[in-house]
Amino acid sequence: MHVILVVVGAVMVVPLVYAVLSGFKSTDELSSNPFGLPRKWLTSNYTDILGGSDFWRLLGSSTLIAVGTTVLVVALSALAAFSFARFAFRGREALFTLFTMGLMFPFAVAVLPLFLLLRSLDLLDNPLGVILPQAAFGLPMTIIILRAFFREIPGELEEAATLDGCSSFGFFWRVLLPMARPALGTVSVLAVVTSWNNFMLPLLVFTDNTWWTLPVGVQQFQGQYSAEYARVFAYLVLAMVPALAFYSVAERQLVGGLTAGATKG
C-alpha cells in the first residue's frame, strides 16, 4: 500500500519539482540535462522576474480583485442568508430557489452576454468588471453554506437579544456575525481561491496589461518567451507560490468549505 502511495505521490510532485529545478537552469542546459540537479544553480531567472515590476503588478492586481470579490460576496450573502435563515416571509422559498438555480449556471455559459453587459456599462479594463460578476456567481454557494450555519444558531438567542432591545440588524451585526466567524472564514477562503484562479473573465475584461491577474500574466508570458523555457518555468513557479502558501495556511477551511458546498448544494 505504501508503494502505491509513494508512486502516486511521486507523480503529483515530479512536475512541480521539475518546474522548480528547471527555473534554476539555463534553457540550453534544460535540453541536455532535463531532470538532474542544475550543474550550476542559476538564480537569474528568478531574480530577474522578482526584480522587475511586472510580476508584482500581477500579484497586486490578483490580490485586489480577490479581496474585493470576497468582501462583496460574503457581505451580501451574509445579509441574504440571515433573512433566509431567520425570517419567515412570503416568497422566501421561491427566492431561495432562484438563488440555488445559479448553481446550474457555469461561468463559461454566461461569459459572453456578461462581456457584452460589462462593455455597455463601460466596465472593461476596470477591476470592478471582474469583481462584480465573480461576486454575483459566488452568491448561490455562499448563501447556501451560510444559511445552513445561521439556522443552527438557537432561536432563544435572538429572543434574548430582542428583549434587550436589539433590532434585527443589531442582532445580525452584534450577535450572529461574531458567532458565525468559522463559517465566514470558510466561505471567504472559497471565494479567494475561486477569484485567484479565474482566468476567462480577466482575460476578456482586461484588454491591456494594467490589471492582468496572475493566470493571465503567466499565459501571456509563455506566449512572449516561448523559446526561453527556463524563464517560463521560473515565472510559473513564482506564480504558484502564493496559491500553495495560502493553501498550506487555510487547508482546513478550504476542504471543509468544498465538502460542505458540494453536499449542501
Add this chain to the structure above:
Amino acid sequence: MTSTFLADKRSGPGTELPPPESVRARGRGRRRVLHWLTAVGFQLPALVLFIGMVLLPMLFALYAAFFRWGGFGMPSDYVGTDNFTDLFDNPVFLGDLWRCLLLVLLSLAFQLPFALAMAVLLNQRLRGRAVYRMLFFAPYVLSEAITGVLFSMVFAPDDGLADHVLGAVGLDGVGGLWFADPSYVMATLFLVMTWKYFGFHMMLYLAGLQSIPRELTEAALIDGASAWQRFRNVTLPLLAPTLRISVFLSVIGAIQLFDLVWVITQGGPDHHSETMAVTMFQYGFKRYQVGYASAISVVMFGICLVFALAYQRFVLRRDLEGATTTMRGDGK
C-alpha cells in the same frame, strides 16, 4: 368567483389573516408588511447583483441567439432558429459534444474509481497520511491556466519531461507529440485533468467515509465478511450519496471546460481538443459572430439544466436528504 373565494378564505377557520375591518388586525397587517419589507430588504443587495449579473445576461443571450449579430448596436437581423440548426450541422460542435461525453466517460471509468481507491487507502491509519492527503489535493488550488502552462511544457514534444522520462526507461518513441497529436491530445488532456482534480473527489469521498460509523464495518468483520465484502456491501452503499454528487460535479466540470484547453491547445490540433466553451469563445470573441456564439451558450445552458434536473429527479432525489444530514457534521 374570486371574491367569494377570498372572502371564504378570510373567514374560514385556521387562516392567519383576521377580518380587515378590525383595527387591531390592520395594525397587525402593517406589522406584517414591515416584517416582509425587513426580510426582503436584507435580500435586496444580493438579489440586485444576482439578477443584474447572472440572470439578465443569460436572458439576453437567449434573445441574441435568434439573430445574426456582430455584437455592436442592438441585434436586428432576426434569423429565427437558424443559429441552432446551423449549430447542429457544424461538425466542430458535434465533435465538442462527443468530446464532452468522452471526458465524462473517462472520468467515470478511471478518475473517480482512482480517487475512491486513494480515499479508501488514506482512510486507514497510515504513517504520513495527512501529508499524502495534502499533496494529492494540492493541484486543485492551482489555477487551470497555470496548470496548463506547466503541462504544455512537461508534454512538450521531444524536449519535455514526459518524453525524457519515457526515454530513460527505454520506451523511446512511445511518447511523441502528445498535445500536438490529434489521436492523443484528448488522452493527454485527460491525464492532466486527473492530476489536477482527482484529489478534490478524493477529499469528498474521505469526508463521506469518515461519516460512516466504524461499528458498521466492525460488525461486518465479526460476521466474517472479507475486506472486499465489507467494502462492497457496507462502505459503498453508504458512500453512494457522495459518489452521486461527485459524478454530478464531474459532468458539470466537463461541460464548461475551457481554461485548460485554451491555454494548452486552443482547441487544436485541427479542433481535436475543442470543447463547447472553446467553440463559443472562438465564435464570440475571435470571429464576432455573437448571435451564433450566444446560441452555443444557450445550448450549453440547456444541457446543464436538463442534466441537472434529470439527475435531481432520477438519481439524487432519494438520498439528497441523507447526504446533507450525514455530512453536516464535517461540513462546518
